[in-house]
Amino acid sequence: MKLTTARVLVVAVAAGALGVLASLWWSGSPLLRSDTGQGASQATRESSASQPPPGVKPARAGEPMPTIALPDLQGRMQSLPDAYAGRPLLINVWASWCGPCIEEMPELDRYARIQGPTGVQVIGLALDTPANIREFLGRVPVNYPILVDTPGPADASVWLGNRKGVLPYSVLVDADGKILKQKVGPFASGEIDGWADLP
Secondary structure, rough: HHHHHHHHHHHHHHHHHHHHHHHHHHOOOOOHHHHHHHHHHHHHHHOOOOOOOOOOOOOOOOOOOEEEEEOOOOOOEEEHHHOOOOOOOOEEEEOOOOOHHHHHHHHHHHHHHOOOOOOOOOEEEEEEOOOHHHHHHHHHHOOOOOEOOOOOOOOOHOOOOOOOOOOOOEEEEOOEEEEEEEOOOEEEEEOOHHHOOOO
């Protein structure tokens, strides 16, 4: 009986913490925009996430980025991080049906445009169908590469550390292929410039 009560309490505490984090996120709290807030949010999500499929190891900050090979919208395979070796990457996972993803895309596009040929390479990783992506980009064009993946328990975002599948999800990778930061939720106006500052 005591073991069951303890489990109920653990579940209730975890649910309460997720509720507080969700309310802070939806209210645009600066707490969750900080690296500390994002780390706490990531730890809370991971504690309640189901186990990834066998063989899938979600990456964490400080670890090398797993090699991910995905097609672009023309069907050409791109291997990350190798396709942009020597350049930092900001990988943004999104979908055409995700409202917060759509809202942040102009900010990502603005950031990508000011990077030049040696700055941070922004890459959109769409968990969607090519037809939906093309239709969406016809309305909201961006000038950074878009790769395509099928959503699921072993999609590229899970490999990049997004065990709960929350979108949008962004990962900052240094020029040597090491994951520096992971972020759940959209970038507010101007936030990306500070978040993507490299050490």
